[in-house]
Amino acid sequence: MASGDRTVSRSCAIKTETRPRGHLALWGLLLLLAGWLSGQSSEAAAQSSRPDDEITKLADDVYLFRHRFHQSIFITTPKGVIVTDPISLEAATWLKGEIKKLTDQPVRYVVYSHDHNDHITGGSVFADTAVFVSHAAARPKILEEADAKIPVPDLTFTDRLFIDLGGKRVELIYTGRNHSDNSLVVLLPQNKLLFAVDFIPIETVAYRALPDGYPDDWIESLKKVEQLDFETLVPGHGKVGKKEHARLFRGYLEDLRAAVQEQVQKGASLEEAKKTVRLPKYEQWQRYAEWFPENVEGMYRYLSERRKGQP
Template sequence: MIGWARAVLVMAAVLMAATPAAAQQSEVKRSITQVAGDLYRFQNNFHFSVFLVTEEGVIATDPIDAEAAAWLQAEVMERFNQPIRYVVYSHDHRDHIAGGEVFKEAGAVVVAHENAKQTIIGEQRPTAVPDITFDERMTLTLGGHTVELISVGPSHSNNMIVAHFPVERAVFAVDFISVKRLPFRTLSDAYFPGWMEAIRRVEAIDFDILLPGHGAVGTKADAADHRGYLEALYAEVLAAARAGKSVEEMKASITLDAYKDWGQYDKWRVENIEGMAANIALHRRGN
């Protein structure tokens, strides 16, 4: 009986000691940093969005999730004493646009590509349905500030747009461009070679600061570098497929050494190859 009681006490002590560590792991990292002028970047763990402050309200982008949106809305009001008037979805994927109802219920107008609205409704995304949609381009003007919304075509989705801030010389581009980091895993919901063309459209914009939806801030040169990686991946996988190699052989032989110093190279290189091979197989008809 004494031994059993001692075991219970030891287990209780272990659980109590583990609780703070578990709590720390569950803590969300949130912050707001100034990019340039009245443009700010919002971090919610590994996701980022941006917002522009004007004298007549705020133009925000991806809400990320409901808790993040509520936190951002409160912070913006406390720091700038301005309501969020517009929220712009970069594309339809849940991990970036969930929680849009937080802004909409407070009076914000939701803007997205017309294809995004169809997918949001069809897939029942947990977010607010866009109020305004567009096809190629749209300009938002508020409080003397301008944001240019530009469709880049099928890439990481079929409804991807970027937000260009001309005065701040910045572009917010989500998921289809990263700064010195490989694309996410198996490139799901991707379109090739449209993805590379989408990046070329971004390169055609006059800007200096690249603001991705994940990872570090970069420059226009980083966009070109990311396109270079995708072009190399596409070319090598296509050549291997035409040579009759299996996916396993591709993973062993396609090393993409020029990018070995990039983030997630060790984890995602083989998955990038798998995803590209699957994508090419959908559109290639061999002999």
């Protein structure tokens, strides 16, 4: 975090107890347990020590809100606040309280990045003052869920929508199908910052078997993102990146597609493809060991269906 950034967080306390000496056998058991605990991954240990909720200032009046493994942004203005993905009921409740510490202005808009519940549940917390916004294709899917915690969007658009509030401009842009068919990006032109959820992970492979994904459209969507004027890239999970990360992830999808396409054309089975396809260039990316085989599986199924003429 750069000098001058402000972080507001809720931490969880860890209570420790002192215990009297026991028999040697008990000590031996405790030592074995301590050894097992020390062998756990440093990543898990680091995660357990992080607060569940955290707010970090990104730029003037622009904040990053993280709730466990999810994150979103919000913008404060003299005329009200613009919030993106409320994540969950628990997250939104905490966030609303923290926003009140930063400004006495109400939340005027809540922007849904796409229809997936793990990012937008909890919007009802802001329903007393906010207008809810999404891409047009997200609205019917949210209606199907009939979840009272997710207010149905009041305002939708198909290509681009501008929100001007208190001297701030927020641009909502649809760049085509990618991780879903209704994902939008939030561009803050004055800050050269882009918020894009789930379809541009930062030096991380794609999520599992590309559920709800459209790989060919995804690549084209990333090309459109690369044409936008921004410098800072804020994803829905993980570390903040730069514009270059959109190009890097497009390269990953293109390389994955080409490698799997070669196996499909050879008539390889799914299991053969999963054993054969490797992309060493990306082995250092996060989740490669766990999710790369599933990425291969998702791409294989997609290309196989296209080969059969299925939509």
